[in-house]
Amino acid sequence: MREINSNEGKVTSFLTQEEIDAIIVHLLFSILCVFVLQIPISIVQGLRISLLVLIYIITVPIISKIRRYPEWLNLWLFSIALSIFQFFPDLFLSAQLEILIFPEDGFIRVFEEVSIYMFGL
Secondary structure (H helix, E strand, O other), X not given: OEEEEOOOOEEEEOOOHHHHHHHHHHHHHHHHXXXXXXXXXXXXXXXXXXXXXXXXXHHHHHHHHHHOOHHHHHHHHHXXXXXXXXXXXXXXXXXXXXOOOOOOOOOOEEOOXXXXXXXXX
């Protein structure tokens, strides 16, 4: 979304460069996800998801440092902490109350209930 100021001939954007970069990163990651999850090779789905989670967890802080976006790092730290602590309620709901069921994906599970990659989601 860009607006042209006819008086000065300048192009102004409704989005900051940081927001544009965030959109680009997430679009590229979405394309990667579609490719990795749909490619017809004999790798279990859980390993594919784990690989994508690891790529995302590594990519965001690297881009944050390279592009000097401290807000990205703050959001990343918050979301990592949140996902780690969200793992335990999921484990409780699945193992103890048996009201949350995670389908078999062929990857390492904690107490045979929740896949380990859930720590990074």
